[in-house]
Amino acid sequence: MEDEPSEFTRRLHAGFGVSASTVVETARRATGEGVRACERIVRGHVNEVYRVRTDSKTFFVRIDRSGDADFAAEAWAMGEARRVHVPVPDVVLVDRARDDEEELPVMVLSALPGRPLADVEAELSPVRLRAVLTDAGRLLATLHSVRTPGVWKPEADGRWNTWDEIRDGVLAERRSERPELRSAGLSESEATVVLELVARCVDEYPWNDPVLCHGDFVPDHIFVDDDLRITGLLDFGMFHGGPPVSDLAYLRLVRPDLNQDGLLAGYGVSAEDREWLRQRDLHAVTHAVGYVAHSVRVGNAVQTAAYVRSLRSLVDDLRQRR
Template sequence: MVTTPLPIIDSVVRSVCGRSIEHLAPLAGGGMNETYRVELGDAGTVVVRIARQPTPWFIDEAHLMTRARTIGVPTAEVLGLVHHDHEGELLSFSVQQFLPGRSLMDQVDELPAVDLERLVVDAGEIMARVHSVVPAEDRGIRHELRRPDDDQASRIARTVSEVLDPAAAATVVRGAEFLRREISTRPTPPLCLAQGDFLPKNLLVHDGAVVGVIDWEFAGAAPPAFDLARWEVSAGRPFNDRLDLVRRGYARVADPDQAEAGLLPAFAIDWMLEMLAWQNPATPAQFRRCVELINRYTGN
């Protein structure tokens, strides 16, 4: 369903591409934004992303995508950014090059296991290339470990107890204690450019190769362990517990042990506590995955 009025989208596309829309179709994913595939006839196809934020959006994302693309990371070219006031609401548009392919996650049931493993290894190499970019201090989100307070940990534990059981809630409390200790004792790690949502759902695969990394909205400065931990927690089946494949590809460019710097458990628990505190809760399967990983990381 198109939420933004079509005439507004068409006006933005014409201002960037010089052509009117011939066909528009919503795309799955896109994070918090509207995302459309837009056909321009013989002028080709573009992707239009639309955000509703109080300040102009997509500016840092476009800058960081360009920096990553200059070192060989497959990202779409941003053709234009437009900010439009509609009935007192700011709409931010990012018109991007269309990349062929479908997400790696969408092809899980179609590809042989050997091809899935090869693609994940290739993805690990791409992740390492992203991490080779020196982050800009004034661009993107800065991802740091967050110290959970007692009230937050108690609220999450109550939710986990309701969804699973008291033993699982005790595991979450232990995870929060582990994270506090790590923050208190670990030195501040060096920062790199992190993609922010480097997961199979955001990797486009076409003709047997990873041809695009999409959704850079959460990119910014972070230790390399940040992206690795997100994959470990949220890659989904059949990629759960196959961080070894990502590390294998990563090693083509950089040392994955040095990248993790012992911080993967802390960043993973940090992310899991955020997931478990969402207002729209994670699924029971995600709850169980989080408890399983916290048990593993805390030595139980």
């Protein structure tokens, strides 16, 4: 939920960093070319990312710092997207790299042509923005044509869980985050209402037919050319098997200011479909609880406040839509 790196993000990234020689060697190993330039990109809270210019092309070197990333699974998701003609970066390398005494997971990707929609969004008229968002909705519908073997992400042994296997755990985890909701500024009654909405979402909308969800479907990750044609979708690090509504629910949470009518039109959903909007917003509330809790735990006050504002807006919208 940040256009430029926040102070929190800068402090986080200042606490780690591999040597330049490790980045250069990883890029050389992946591409077989010499490295002419290397620039660190301070964004996000999970990966260390470098833009690398070789003799002929631009690549991105991503280094997992969370211990949670599964670059092989992410490469699988990107391959599935490519199979249905969703343009994504080429995966050049998935491996491990040694830096001093650490051995870290690395992924090297080709650069997409164009630039993020987020970079030009403010310059566009409402009509032009709606047009490109309609195209983005069509692209998302295509991505969601991919069925996943199960829900969420594959286990270490490659097995996917069913919704019945994780349902109770999802609900229990969200309920366990009541203290973080209270720490974020929600009253006891607000937290109770929010968790009742989560329970309603889990009960009424099971993930019985999971599809490939991008997980972070925002304008920052939708690339366009100078004519506003979509050139690709990047950053599948938060991909998962889930309900089709999940990606637009996440977008509703992190970009409450963005009018989704164009996206919905491209996706094939009417903006007047109250039941679909209710399902989206209940899923967004469920997302929100986890994100508020995480932001509280890591001490990101700015992001916590933004999530809480969005969460309260969602609760109000659901109340009015009864």
